[in-house]
Amino acid sequence: MPSEASLREKLKKKTKFVVRTSRNSTRRTKKDEFSFEKSGVFDRGNESEGKLKRRVKFKGMQLGEEVDERGKLRNLDSSGKKKRVYAKEGRDRIGRLENGNTGHRTMWVPGKSRNAGSRGKRLNHTGKEGKEDVVLDTAKHKGKAKEVGKMGFVGADDQGSGLVKRIREKKSELSKGKTQEVASPSSSFARKKPRDKAWLDDDDAETRNDRPKKKKRVIKLDPYDISNKRLDDGIGIDGSKEKEKEKENESDKEPTMSKNAQFRAIQPNPSILSFVEKNLLGKRRPIDLRRAGYNIDLSAPLDNIPFSRSTERERIEENIFRNKLDFFAAAKVSSSFPPPDLPEIAFAGRSNVGKSSLLNALTRQWGVVRTSDKPGLTQTINFFKLGTKVCLVDLPGYGFAYAKEEVKESWEELVKEYVSTRVGLRRVCLLIDTKWGMKPRDHELIELMERSRTKYQIVLTKTDVVFPIDVARRAMQIEENLLQNKSLVQPLMMVSSKSGAGIRSLRTILANITRFAKR
Numbered sequence: 001m002p003s004e005a006s007l008r009e010k011l012k013k014k015t016k017f018v019v020r021t022s023r024n025s026t027r028r029t030k031k032d033e034f035s036f037e038k039s040g041v042f043d044r045g046n047e048s049e050g051k052l053k054r055r056v057k058f059k060g061m062q063l064g065e066e067v068d069e070r071g072k073l074r075n076l077d078s079s080g081k082k083k084r085v086y087a088k089e090g091r092d093r094i095g096r097l098e099n100g101n102t103g104h105r106t107m108w109v110p111g112k113s114r115n116a117g118s119r120g121k122r123l124n125h126t127g128k129e130g131k132e133d134v135v136l137d138t139a140k141h142k143g144k145a146k147e148v149g150k151m152g153f154v155g156a157d158d159q160g161s162g163l164v165k166r167i168r169e170k171k172s173e174l175s176k177g178k179t180q181e182v183a184s185p186s187s188s189f190a191r192k193k194p195r196d197k198a199w200l201d202d203d204d205a206e207t208r209n210d211r212p213k214k215k216k217r218v219i220k221l222d223p224y225d226i227s228n229k230r231l232d233d234g235i236g237i238d239g240s241k242e243k244e245k246e247k248e249n250e251s252d253k254e255p256t257m258s259k260n261a262q263f264r265a266i267q268p269n270p271s272i273l274s275f276v277e278k279n280l281l282g283k284r285r286p287i288d289l290r291r292a293g294y295n296i297d298l299s300a301p302l303d304n305i306p307f308s309r310s311t312e313r314e315r316i317e318e319n320i321f322r323n324k325l326d327f328f329a330a331a332k333v334s335s336s337f338p339p340p341d342l343p344e345i346a347f348a349g350r351s352n353v354g355k356s357s358l359l360n361a362l363t364r365q366w367g368v369v370r371t372s373d374k375p376g377l378t379q380t381i382n383f384f385k386l387g388t389k390v391c392l393v394d395l396p397g398y399g400f401a402y403a404k405e406e407v408k409e410s411w412e413e414l415v416k417e418y419v420s421t422r423v424g425l426r427r428v429c430l431l432i433d434t435k436w437g438m439k440p441r442d443h444e445l446i447e448l449m450e451r452s453r454t455k456y457q458i459v460l461t462k463t464d465v466v467f468p469i470d471v472a473r474r475a476m477q478i479e480e481n482l483l484q485n486k487s488l489v490q491p492l493m494m495v496s497s498k499s500g501a502g503i504r505s506l507r508t509i510l511a512n513i514t515r516f517a518k519r
């Protein structure tokens with residue numbers, strides 16, 4: 001076992017190197033490293049470990065702390081003017097004391113930033129086991145190994161000896177000239193601290209506590225208030241209560257019910273309701289139709305109950321509708337109208353309301369009158385002879401259609417001219433879509449027919465797309481609307497060309513017209 005004197009001798013040799021390196025050069029050469037190894041700084045063995053532990057308590061030393069010359073821990077100040085930083089001695093990466101480590105205290109004298117990580121590696125390759133850990137451990141605790149820079153090792157056992165004196169000299173020199181350089185690692189921590197570990201800093205915590213806290217808005221509730229209003233309900237955006245009151249008054253004047261709600265509030269009379277039920281109008285379940293004895297496999301099963309087939313027009317109870325339907329004239333202008341030899345029944349209404357389809361359903365002759373789901377298919381007044389006694393007239397629709405505005409206007413004018421001037425016209429069936437009800441153009445035509453004293457009858461179409469109660473409501477609504485109209489013929493009819501509902505009743509009405517019509 002080497003004596004203490006010989007160890008001190010060795011350390012003195014080593015100290016020379018450290019001071020020279022720090023003072024004269026910012027870089028440590030390979031040669032220097034080699035002399036590190038040779039000097040035996042790392043190999044002093046365990047005998048000095050106990051000594052070190054007694055002298056310096058590095059256990060639990062934190063980042064941002066340093067040890068002064070007397071071995072006391074003190075915090076780094078914010079200016080970061082540090083000259084010395086002592087690393088943990090002889091610990092492995094997870095902080096345990098290394099086996100065989102000397103436990104010597106090491107002092108890092110950082111110069112300009114160099115890649116300490118790479119230096120650590122060099123030590124790893126060149127130095128002995130355990131020594132590298134000192135470097136790596138320190139670099140790890142410094143956060144960024146890069147910033148460690150130039151370093152020198154000083155044995156802990158030399159504290160208070162010549163080595164320490166020289167270091168103190170070195171320190172004073174550095175404090176005059178290169179203080180900034182030496183302090184750079186710790187100052188970098190000082191800069192980072194508020195960002196990374198602000199929660200650790202007591203000063204920051206104090207400043208946070210000094211910040212004015214937001215006052216919580218306290219809402220006092222009146223336990224006896226049953227108005228169900230917010231506290232600031234009486235105050236407008238600009239703080240004026242008068243404007244708010246004015247608004248309230250205005251809203252009181254307006255009708256409170258929407259159109260839809262008004263429609264739902266209609267109470268149909270019993271006769272309309274019974275008609276709807278009797279004719280199975282409205283949206284119905286197939287099972288309900290089957291139970292009523294109808295053949296639901298047919299395209300229009302209901303108008304010829306219960307044994308009808310679509311081709312059997314002979315089975316239609318009204319003889320007149322058993323006749324063959326023949327197209328014989330189309331008119332784009334009034335001058336093209338055929339001579340009024342036969343009593344005429346016309347079908348008018350908005351585009352796509354189902355005029356042409358109704359003609360087919362009444363005669364059970366599918367395909368004679370062309371239909372389409374595209375509004376505006378019928379663009380001329382089409383005349384159809386039903387036998388020799390009556391003429392059915394399919395009118396172009398008005399309102400929305402896929403046609404130019406001028407063309408649509410011309411159709412409308414033609415229709416108006418026809419219904420108001422046609423001599424042989426016995427009845428106009430004004431078709432209204434059950435779902436949408438009457439529109440302004442329907443009212444226009446009604447006014448015209450009222451003026452010209454043309455007899456007209458309202459027929460609700462497409463009843464199969466709405467519920468039975470809504471069919472009845474719509475019928476009731478229209479009847480009430482047109483109560484004062486003199487040329488209106490009662491009753492209002494409801495049909496579905498798709499299901500055939502109400503078609504039979506309509507046939508009966510129309511057959512009576514032809515029966516009593518004078519030629």
Ligand SMILES: Nc1nc2c(ncn2[C@@H]2O[C@H](COP(=O)(O)OP(=O)(O)OP(=O)(O)O)[C@@H](O)[C@H]2O)c(=O)[nH]1
Nearest residue numbers: 352353354355356357372373376377378397497498
């Ligand atoms: N669900 C249902 N659809 C119908 C009914 N009647 C007609 N339709 C459909 O409504 C669309 C328009 O029918 P049309 O008979 O061509 O209507 P229109 O009034 O002649 O139309 P324009 O000739 O354009 O004026 C077609 O797709 C028909 O299948 C009905 O009672 N119920």
Ligand SMILES: [Mg+2]
Nearest residue numbers: 355356377378
């Ligand atoms: Mg048509």
